[in-house]
Amino acid sequence: VRRLMLVAVGALALAGCGGDGDSAADGTLTVYSGREEELVAPLFELFEEETGIDVEVRYGDSAELAAQLAEEGENTPADVFFAQDPGSLGAVEERGRLASLPDSILSLVPDRFRDPDGHWVGTSGRSRVIVYNSDEVAEDELPQSSLDVVDPKWKGKVGIAPTNASFQAFVSTMILEQGESKAREWLQQLRANDPKLYEKNTAIVEATAAGEIDLGLVNHYYLYVVQEEQPDAPIANHFLQGDDPGALVSVAGAGILDGAENEDAARRFVEFLLSERGQRFYVDEAEEAEYPLIEGIEAKEGLPPLDELSGPQIELDDLGPELEKTLQLLNEVGFTT
Amino acid sequence: MTQPRVPVALAAVAVATVALAVLPLVYLLLRAFSGGTTAVDVLNRGTLELVADTLLLVGAVTAAAIAVGLPLAWLVVRTDVPLRRFFAVAAPLPLVIPSYVAALALLGAFGPRGLLQRLLEGPFGVERLPEIYGFTGAWLALTLSTYPYVFLLTAAGLRGVDPALEEAARGLGHSRWAAFRRVTLPALRPSLGAASLLVALYTLSDFGAVSLMQYQALTRSIYLQYRSLFDRTPAAVLGLVLVALTVVLLVAEQRSRRGVRASASGATRPPAVLPLGRWRWPAFAFAAAAVGLFLVVPVGVLVYWSARAVDLGHEVTFPWQAAVSSLSASALAAFFAVAAVLPISFLAERYPRRWTRVVERLAFTGNALPGIVIALSLVFFAANYVPALYQTLALLVFAYVVRFLPQALAGVSTALQAVNPRIEEAARSLGRRPLRVVATVTAPLISRGLLAGAALVFLNAMKELPATLLLRPTGFDTLATEIWKYTSVASYSRAAPLALLLILLSAPFVYLVTARRASEAAAPG
Numbered sequence: 001v002r003r004l005m006l007v008a009v010g011a012l013a014l015a016g017c018g019g020d021g022d023s024a025a026d027g028t029l030t031v032y033s034g035r036e037e038e039l040v041a042p043l044f045e046l047f048e049e050e051t052g053i054d055v056e057v058r059y060g061d062s063a064e065l066a067a068q069l070a071e072e073g074e075n076t077p078a079d080v081f082f083a084q085d086p087g088s089l090g091a092v093e094e095r096g097r098l099a100s101l102p103d104s105i106l107s108l109v110p111d112r113f114r115d116p117d118g119h120w121v122g123t124s125g126r127s128r129v130i131v132y133n134s135d136e137v138a139e140d141e142l143p144q145s146s147l148d149v150v151d152p153k154w155k156g157k158v159g160i161a162p163t164n165a166s167f168q169a170f171v172s173t174m175i176l177e178q179g180e181s182k183a184r185e186w187l188q189q190l191r192a193n194d195p196k197l198y199e200k201n202t203a204i205v206e207a208t209a210a211g212e213i214d215l216g217l218v219n220h221y222y223l224y225v226v227q228e229e230q231p232d233a234p235i236a237n238h239f240l241q242g243d244d245p246g247a248l249v250s251v252a253g254a255g256i257l258d259g260a261e262n263e264d265a266a267r268r269f270v271e272f273l274l275s276e277r278g279q280r281f282y283v284d285e286a287e288e289a290e291y292p293l294i295e296g297i298e299a300k301e302g303l304p305p306l307d308e309l310s311g312p313q314i315e316l317d318d319l320g321p322e323l324e325k326t327l328q329l330l331n332e333v334g335f336t337t
Numbered sequence: 338m339t340q341p342r343v344p345v346a347l348a349a350v351a352v353a354t355v356a357l358a359v360l361p362l363v364y365l366l367l368r369a370f371s372g373g374t375t376a377v378d379v380l381n382r383g384t385l386e387l388v389a390d391t392l393l394l395v396g397a398v399t400a401a402a403i404a405v406g407l408p409l410a411w412l413v414v415r416t417d418v419p420l421r422r423f424f425a426v427a428a429p430l431p432l433v434i435p436s437y438v439a440a441l442a443l444l445g446a447f448g449p450r451g452l453l454q455r456l457l458e459g460p461f462g463v464e465r466l467p468e469i470y471g472f473t474g475a476w477l478a479l480t481l482s483t484y485p486y487v488f489l490l491t492a493a494g495l496r497g498v499d500p501a502l503e504e505a506a507r508g509l510g511h512s513r514w515a516a517f518r519r520v521t522l523p524a525l526r527p528s529l530g531a532a533s534l535l536v537a538l539y540t541l542s543d544f545g546a547v548s549l550m551q552y553q554a555l556t557r558s559i560y561l562q563y564r565s566l567f568d569r570t571p572a573a574v575l576g577l578v579l580v581a582l583t584v585v586l587l588v589a590e591q592r593s594r595r596g597v598r599a600s601a602s603g604a605t606r607p608p609a610v611l612p613l614g615r616w617r618w619p620a621f622a623f624a625a626a627a628v629g630l631f632l633v634v635p636v637g638v639l640v641y642w643s644a645r646a647v648d649l650g651h652e653v654t655f656p657w658q659a660a661v662s663s664l665s666a667s668a669l670a671a672f673f674a675v676a677a678v679l680p681i682s683f684l685a686e687r688y689p690r691r692w693t694r695v696v697e698r699l700a701f702t703g704n705a706l707p708g709i710v711i712a713l714s715l716v717f718f719a720a721n722y723v724p725a726l727y728q729t730l731a732l733l734v735f736a737y738v739v740r741f742l743p744q745a746l747a748g749v750s751t752a753l754q755a756v757n758p759r760i761e762e763a764a765r766s767l768g769r770r771p772l773r774v775v776a777t778v779t780a781p782l783i784s785r786g787l788l789a790g791a792a793l794v795f796l797n798a799m800k801e802l803p804a805t806l807l808l809r810p811t812g813f814d815t816l817a818t819e820i821w822k823y824t825s826v827a828s829y830s831r832a833a834p835l836a837l838l839l840i841l842l843s844a845p846f847v848y849l850v851t852a853r854r855a856s857e858a859a860a861p862g
Contacts, residue, residue: 030811037822058728058811064564071569071717075724077811091567163565197551203826212449324567336565337383337558 028054029265032069034062034083034165035252036200039225039288043281047272053265062088062165063327069257070095079260080269082123082252084165087172089120089255090320098255099263101270108274109293113251115317122251122316123273124282125291127239127309128170130246131216131223133208135234142238146170146246149215150189158195159204159216162335166201166219166250171330172322173245176314180325187333197335202226209233217246220303221288228287239304242312249311250319251293343688344771351680355699358677358739361714362580362702368717369573380574388578391541391554394475398540399533401480405627406487407529412620414495416611419621425492427628429485433844434635435800437545437821438836439478442635443469444549445642445829452641474550479543481631483536490535494528495521500608513611534590541583542707544803549824555579556709560803563713573717576710583705639840642833649830656819656835660842663815666730666805667798670737671791674745677738678790682746683775686753687761697750701743711736712807728810736804741797745790752786753779792846799843816842 033040037059044055058078060068066088069076081098083089092098098119106118113122130146143149149158161167174183196213198204204216205226223237240247254273256266272278279292282300289300299306330336406428412418413425434442446452447469454466467473498521506516547554555575563572613620678700685697703711715736719727726732756779764774780787802817809818816839823832 056812061564067564067567067569068720070567072720072724072727075720075727077724077728163561199825206827207449210450327566331562331566331571334383336561337387337553 027262027265028056029079029262029269030077031055031057031080031082031269032065032078033057033059034065034081034085034088035059036202038202039286040082042285043273043278046277046281046285047269050272050277051265051268053268055269061163063091063168063323064163066091066323069097073097074259076257077261078257079262079266080254080256082254082273083120084252085169085250085319086115086120086122086253086316087169087319087323087326088165089115089253090317091323092255092320093117093119094320097258099258099260101256102267105267105270105274108295113293113316114253115255116315117317120253120255121270121274122253122293123270123278124252125293125306126166126219126221126250126252127311128166128246128248128250129218129220129223130238130240131205131208131218131235132238133211133214133234134236136211136214143215145244146217146240147186147244149195149217150186150193152193154193154215156194156196157214158190158193159198159207159213160190160195160335161198161201161204161218162330163199164201167217168323168326168330169250169319170217170245170248172319172326173248173312173314175322175325175329176318177243177245177312180329184329184333187329187335191333191335205235209235221290224289224300225287239309242310245312247309247311248314249306249309250316252290340690341688343684343690343693347680347684347688348693351684351693351696354677354681355696357735358700358742359702360718361706361711361736361739364718365573365576365580365710365714368714369570369577380578384575384578387553387555387558387575388582390552391582394472394479394547394552394554395537395540397472397476398479398483399536401476402484402487402536403529403533405480405631406484406532407491407525409484409624409627410488410492410495412624414492415608416613416620418613418617418624420624424624424628427632428488428624431481431631431635432485433840434482435545435802435817435839436478436482436539436543437549437802437817437824438639438839439481439635440474440546440549441820441824441829441832441836442638443474443478443481444824444827445833446634446638447474448827448829450827451829452638470551472552475547475552475554478546478550479540481635482543482546483539484627484631486535486539487529487532490528490532491525494525496607497528498524498608500606503608531590534586538583538586538590541579541586542709544707544709545821549821555582556707556803559709559713563807569717572713576713579707579710580705583707587705636840639833639837642829643837646830646834651830656816656838659814659816659819659835660838662813663799663817663839664842666733666737666815667795669730669734670741670798671745671795673734674738674741674794675749675787675791678742678746678749679787682749682753686750687758697746700746703740704743706740707803708736708740708801709803709807711740712804715804716807728808730810730813733805733808733810733813736808737794737798737801740801740804741794744793744797748786748790748793749783752783752789755786756782796843796846800839 044057047053048055062083062085065081066083069078069081069092081089081092089098093115100118101121106114106121109122113125114120128146130143132142143151171183171187174186196207198207201218201222202225204218205222207213208216209226209230220237223235226233226235254270256263256270260266274294276297279294279297282288282290282292283297289303291299291303291306409424409428413421413428418424444451447466449466502520502524503516506520507513511519542556544556544560548557548560555578559572559575559579562575563569681697681700685693715732719732761774761778764778765771769777800817802821805815805818806821809815816835820832820835820839823835
């Protein structure tokens with residue numbers, strides 16, 4: 001019994017140093033990040049270095065975290081929601097859980113990449129693409145539209161990440177453009193075409209590189225993450241045209257929770273994301289290559305300029321109200337059961 | 338003789354503890370029947386398919402675990418198979434491999450970017466191996482993690498069969514096979530029954546292997562629904578479906594245990610070793626193949642990928658933080674679980690009444706609650722009603738305690754039963770106050786039982802995955818969650834060293850504790 005006591009006391013002591021303190025008490029900023037740890041962990045480190053503010057990050061899928069924020073309501077320990085897409089941010093905003101951002105932050109970013117009501121702001125831009133294995137698929141064989149991946153010739157050869165916010169934004173776009181029943185029909189066809197399901201976009205691009213699949217529905221920048229580790233991988237991005245929901249140009253973004261206990265630190269974090277340093281990250285430091293959104297910083301070389309990518313004519317803040325429907329649809333079709 | 342009065346304080350503490358232990362189940366019920374969608378909406382054809390798929394896996398794993406575990410046990414206990422003693426030690430070792438680590442090893446070996454693909458692609462141009470994801474992978478991983486239970490229990494059963502019975506059957510003109518079928522097998526039925534139900538329960542509540550292998554089992558579906566819908570009622574309802582299935586199996590297990598006691602016949606001498614003759618080497622090949630596939634391959638693959646990590650130039654540093662998190666959370670769980678069962682066990686053993694027995698039975702609720710279900714319930718409950726505990730280590734430890742209370746209870750109750758209450762009475766009659774009697778007389782006598790119970794809880798908490806994923810404090814990574822993170826994105830070279838560390842940290846305990854108490858130790862990751 002004495003030994004047991006010793007173990008327990010020791011464990012308590014360890015747990016104490018383990019640093020799971022109450023975030024409100026010690027001024028630690030708590031961020032719910034729907035963006036992948038692999039991609040954004042260095043960004044959090046930069047912020048900690050620059051400001052001396054400690055950050056605790058809870059990683060998850062953006063929609064999962066949005067649902068969690070909805071469940072938690074005012075009890076949430078989160079100060080900032082850093083999401084992979086405007087849909088998740090919009091869904092949290094819809095529930096009245098995001099605070100208004102100051103104009104000094106909002107005005108840094110072009111109108112099209114922020115919430116017109118000022119509750120969230122885009123922090124980096126991206127385009128949907130089809131990533132493909134260039135050994136297996138010649139350029140002229142590529143599908144003309146992302147909707148064509150339901151063609152039987154791609155049966156079992158397409159990768160998707162149905163729990164991932166960017167895929168969900170793509171489906172929401174389809175609902176906005178063509179209506180729910182068309183979207184359902186397409187998803188059912190996709191399901192019947194036996195796509196391979198992945199947790200994350202990086203995994204899709206890696207699988208494409210390994211020849212496990214031929215095509216993947218992803219965002220443009222994951223290609224560069226994988227190329228960093230495998231420079232010779234036979235993979236390339238296929239940008240789509242026009243109103244194709246697979247050509248969606250969107251943003252990752254951030255919002256501050258209403259009643260955040262560390263409001264000041266939260267604001268400094270969002271400011272940091274849109275500072276010169278925070279934006280140059282996507283050009284100089286990150287393995288990936290997202291589009292910086294503030295004026296005066298050019299995207300990484302070799303990317304088509306952001307202005308030239310038009311994508312479907314939808315407003316990003318329309319994605320939020322669609323998210324719940326999209327999730328239901330994906331569930332109904334059987335991608336998330 | 339009048340029964341001694343039940344001390345009020347003791348009863349209050351025990352009842353309060355049990356009330357906490359049933360809280361997750363109660364709240365889940367409330368939640369499932371108060372959400373936006375009704376339970377009836379959720380229970381549709383899709384749910385039936387899900388249940389069918391889950392039961393299919395449960396059946397297949399149980400059958401395979403018997404097909405591997407029973408012959409191995411028979412060979413090791415009753416025959417002259419070569420390297421018999423080696424197999425006796427090696428066969429149960431996969432016990433130290435949690436199901437999700439088994440899945441990691443299988444993916445690392447046979448997955449589309451696994452070791453075998455690498456080996457075959459170059460020289461033989463094999464483009465695609467047969468699919469490991471889905472049923473095959475989940476089935477193999479869970480068979481690996483569960484056949485040791487069949488092996489251990491049936492080996493014990495075989496040792497308990499009186500050889501005189503078989504000899505009598507042979508003397509009456511039965512062939513060896515007929516004697517085995519008509520005498521040995523019926524005598525083994527209780528231990529085989531207990532083992533299969535144990536395997537079935539393990540499979541039913543397993544989360545890690547089915548998720549990593551993307552097999553549509555209930556646990557995975559609950560987690561997916563939780564993550565991918567705003568309406569969380571469906572997850573809660575599916576959780577209740579899972580609890581219902583578990584209860585059915587638990588009831589069946591209770592019945593089979595009754596059978597075990599009835600037929601325990603105490604062998605008077607060890608059975609004669611059966612010479613296998615020309616079957617000696619085929620039998621050896623079977624044992625070697627089983628141990629090879631389920632022990633050597635997984636460990637070899639983990640070692641290979643750990644070595645690759647160095648090749649790939651990953652920064653290989655000792656994962657201090659994750660190891661300390663795992664160890665401290667598990668140690669806390671072990672301490673509090675034992676502390677929580679002491680009053681319950683004391684009440685039930687020393688003041689046997691109908692109601693104190695009920696209190697004790699309720700403490701076993703955790704057995705019917707798979708980790709994902711406890712986690713789900715506590716996430717909802719804490720986020721809505723006790724924000725101060727939400728995402729704290731305290732709540733995570735609480736979940737472990739509820740889940741593994743039965744293991745602790747088994748250890749402590751067995752020890753308490755072995756202490757004659759007269760000793761305590763004598764001490765009291767000599768003028769010691771009751772609490773001091775417990776501290777100075779009872780406690781030293783049951784300390785081994787307490788340690789055994791604590792060790793079981795510790796081990797299970799170390800490898801627990803689903804509750805840890807949902808309930809951990811922000812930034813609190815354990816070995817289990819790190820392995821999960823890297824395996825789910827096919828980053829085998831990062832997951833493998835952590836998996837080896839988890840195995841190394843828990844192996845010594847597993848060997849000491851579970852070899853003797855396999856039936857109490859089964860809890861999947």
